[in-house]
Amino acid sequence: MxxxxxxxxxxxxxxxxxxxxxxxxxxxxxxxxxxxxxxxxxxxxxxxxxxxxxxxxxxxxxxxxxxxxxxxxxxxxxxxxxxxxxxxxxxxxxxxxxxxxxxxxxxxxxxxxxxxxxxxxxxxxxxxxxxxxxxxxxxxxxxxxxxxxxxxxxxxxxxxxxxxxxxxxxxxxxxxxxxxxxxxxxxxxxxxxxxxxxxxxxxxxxxxxxxxxxxxxxxxxxxxxxxxxxxxxxxxxxxxxxxxxxxxxxxxxxxxxxxxxxxxxxxxxxxxxxxxxxxxxxxxxxxxxxxSNLSTSDKFMAKIGYTVHKYIAQSNSEIASLAFKMIQPNDQSDDSFMIQKICDPFSGPPNYTYTPGNCQQDAIQIHDLPSILSTLTCEKNTPSEICKSEGRFFPQSRYGKTMAYIQSVENLIAAYPDLQSLAGCTxxxxxxxxxxxxxxxxxxxxxxxxxxxxxxxxxxxxxxxxxxxxxxxxxxxxxxxxxxxxxxxxxxxx
Known part of the structure; x- marks a missing residue:
């Protein structure tokens, strides 16, 4: 991320x-x-x-x-x-x-x-x-x-x-x-x-x-x-x-x-x-x-949808990778190991339509990420063994920048209905x-x-x-x- x-x-x-x-x-x-x-x-x-x-x-x-x-x-x-x-x-x-x-x-x-x-x-x-x-x-x-x-x-x-x-x-x-x-x-x-x-x-x-x-x-x-x-x-x-x-x-x-x-x-x-x-x-x-005309506004809104969709997909992938490296589940726990994914309010290609209600029930909402991320962050002076035992797999060195991007995406999603209204001249x-x-x-x-x-x-x-x-x-x-x-x-x- x-x-x-x-x-x-x-x-x-x-x-x-x-x-x-x-x-x-x-x-x-x-x-x-x-x-x-x-x-x-x-x-x-x-x-x-x-x-x-x-x-x-x-x-x-x-x-x-x-x-x-x-x-x-x-x-x-x-x-x-x-x-x-x-x-x-x-x-x-x-x-x-x-x-x-x-x-x-x-x-x-x-x-x-x-x-x-x-x-x-x-x-x-x-x-x-x-x-x-x-x-x-x-x-x-x-x-x-x-x-x-x-x-x-x-x-x-x-x-x-x-x-x-x-x-x-x-x-x-x-x-x-x-x-x-x-x-x-x-x-x-x-x-x-x-x-x-x-x-x-x-x-x-x-x-x-x-x-x-x-x-x-x-x-x-x-x-x-x-x-x-x-x-x-x-x-x-x-x-x-x-x-x-x-x-x-x-x-x-x-x-x-x-x-x-x-x-x-x-x-x-x-x-x-x-x-x-x-x-x-x-x-x-x-x-x-x-x-804009209809085709231009659709392309524009699809571009924003693609931006958020790509960011959330990369975030989910990186969170899973960090958790896997930090926790390192054994053979007995492979089946039970699961990381909740961030809710992606946009559908996949080619339209990337805004569909906030289509997230899974256990998915993490964007607005919940800051509080969740703080509980998963391993502080700088804390030994890695303690962080591993507590499930804190996210390094503090990445916390500030990651939070900035998370809040940016959150603000972009919040502004999306207004952007959609303007792009379509609603x-x-x-x-x-x-x-x-x-x-x-x-x-x-x-x-x-x-x-x-x-x-x-x-x-x-x-x-x-x-x-x-x-x-x-x-x-x-x-x-x-x-x-x-x-x-x-x-x-x-x-």
């Missing part, structure tokens, strides 16, 4: 899992990037990249363009009315004409109220689901960081144990822990940056929709009051305010469509990884950490599986409902604004009774 050098160089394989260059999921479509002179953005899903956000936001250009056209048309129409005046000839329409206009305005106000309510519901739902989704993935990244830190602590203990006896392995472990420390900093930076970016985007969408819908509901209620009071100046003010609200509504339509695209990109990235399990072609995993895979299987469908549905509702409301407000103009034209110069639908002269003619 004293000649055995613990081959912890295999730990370097672990750090290689965190040093690949990040790659991103190929975007399902090519997008113009306004931050790069409208050149096509093909970087894929990367929420840390401002060009991704710019290209995704540009997908809502139809809403922004409609808002611009509507505003320009409104400015032109308003300028024309101010220059020419609103003095068209009075036409004597039947009372049914006024009633139809009144009914249509009432109908479109009702539609606006209904879809404003839907926007409030969808807005709250999409915020909640997007926060849940982001918290899931960021929580997995934080758990991964904590696991790496736990493994680092185990490696530091091993390094301290082996430093007096094996400087090469000790220095190797020092380099490994430094690399892992850099990885924890990288993950922490990602979580902070991505969380801030996503929170800003989610809050911007939520607040913009909430403020707009609140203002719109106030205007709609005010419009109902003006409609029944027949206050002509109110119709002019209402038309201007509705024109502005309609412009904002179309801007939000483009903004919410961008949010809809972002939701689709996010879920597509999760679902792609869930189906392919290949981090090299997926932005989700490469952003958080360059986790926290992230579980989080992604949960998102892809359970969260994406309702998340997409809530965001789609938000976009569809704001689009419908924008169309409704556009038509309603035109009816406010018609109603203002009807009201000019005419006298109505309170809550009536037709002017007094029409009522008298009837």
């Amino acid at each position: 004293s000649n055995f050098k613990l081959p912890l160089i295999c730990i370097l394989l672990f750090t290689s899992l965190f040093t690949h260059n990040s790659s991103v999921l190929a975007s399902p479509f090519v997008r113009p990037d306004p931050l790069n002179h409208f050149r096509l953005y093909q970087g894929g899903y990367d929420i840390r990249n401002k060009h991704y956000w710019a290209s995704a936001a540009f997908t809502g250009v139809h809403g922004y363009a409609t808002a611009g056209i509507w505003m320009i048309f409104g400015l032109g129409f308003g300028t024309y009315l101010m220059l020419k005046g609103f003095n068209g000839p009075f036409l004597h329409h039947p009372s049914s004409y006024f009633l139809v206009c009144f009914a249509l305005i009432a109908m479109f106000i009702l539609i606006a109220i209904i879809f404003s309510s839907l926007i409030l519901v969808a807005n709250q739902s999409s915020l909640h689901r997007s926060k849940t989704l982001m918290d899931t993935i960021f929580g997995a990244a934080s758990n991964m960081k904590q696991t790496i830190e736990a493994v680092m602590q185990g490696f530091l203990k091993i390094r301290a144990l082996l430093q007096p006896y094996d400087r090469q392995t000790s220095e190797l472990l020092n380099r490994v822990t430094n690399q892992m420390r850099k990885e924890t900093v990288s993950i922490q930076n990602f979580v902070e940056e991505a969380r801030q970016a996503s929170n800003r985007a989610m809050k911007a969408v939520y607040i913009a929709n909430l403020v707009f819908v609140t203002a719109n509901m106030v205007v709609l209620v005010t419009g109902c009051v003006i409609l029944f009071l027949h206050w002509y100046p109110g119709f002019i003010i209402l038309t201007v305010v509705c024109w502005i609200l309609t412009t904002v509504s179309w801007i939000l339509t483009g903004f919410d469509f961008f949010f809809h695209i972002f939701a689709g990109d996010t879920c597509a990235a999760f679902e792609d990884f869930e189906q392919n399990q290949n981090s090299k072609n997926n932005g989700i995993m490469s952003i958080l950490s360059s986790c 926290p992230l895979k579980h989080a992604i599986a949960d998102i892809a299987s359970h969260q994406c469908k309702p998340f997409r549905a809530s965001v789609k409902l938000l976009w569809a509702s704001i689009l419908t409301l924008s169309i409704d407000l556009t038509i309603l604004t035109l009816f406010w103009i018609i109603k203002a034209y009807q009201e000019k110069g005419r006298h109505f009774s309170l809550c009536s639908t037709a002017p007094k002269n029409h009522q008298q003619n009837l």
Whole structure:
């Protein structure tokens, strides 16, 4: 056992899992990037990249363009009315004409109220689901960081144990822990940056929709009051305010469509990884950490299993050899001579699977070795005859180094579940599986409902604004009774 050098160089394989260059999921479509002179953005899903956000936001250009056209048309129409005046000839329409206009305005106000309510519901739902989704993935990244830190602590203990006896392995472990420390900093930076970016985007969408819908509901209620009071100046003010609200509504339509695209990109990235399990072609995993694929992680864990398996096999062989030389059983005792073997929690080749429950009942557990070894160690000044009679066959000169290796293996086995979790990217895979299987469908549905509702409301407000103009034209110069639908002269003619 004293000649055995613990081959912890295999730990370097672990750090290689965190040093690949990040790659991103190929975007399902090519997008113009306004931050790069409208050149096509093909970087894929990367929420840390401002060009991704710019290209995704540009997908809502139809809403922004409609808002611009509507505003320009409104400015032109308003300028024309101010220059020419609103003095068209009075036409004597039947009372049914006024009633139809009144009914249509009432109908479109009702539609606006209904879809404003839907926007409030969808807005709250999409915020909640997007926060849940982001918290899931960021929580997995934080758990991964904590696991790496736990493994680092185990490696530091091993390094301290082996430093007096094996400087090469000790220095190797020092380099490994430094690399892992850099990885924890990288993950922490990602979580902070991505969380801030996503929170800003989610809050911007939520607040913009909430403020707009609140203002719109106030205007709609005010419009109902003006409609029944027949206050002509109110119709002019209402038309201007509705024109502005309609412009904002179309801007939000483009903004919410961008949010809809972002939701689709996010879920597509999760679902792609869930189906392919290949981090090299997926932005989700490469952003958080360059986790290995299945074959790489299996080889890495098999290497650790082989390390411990080989050490325990050599230890069992050397203990048996030392005991045989020290005790030297005679012919009568050959059959009864037996040394308990150290429990090997790993199966044999080729996989070296971790199976701690498969040890024999009388096998020595790794954590029991220090206390057992102390009872079998022959102290330096004790005569060999006394040690032989007491069954103390292990020389004290080997005790310190052997204990260091035993405790190192014990720490390595204790850290094995965490190593296995990291090598297989288990926290992230579980989080992604949960998102892809359970969260994406309702998340997409809530965001789609938000976009569809704001689009419908924008169309409704556009038509309603035109009816406010018609109603203002009807009201000019005419006298109505309170809550009536037709002017007094029409009522008298009837």
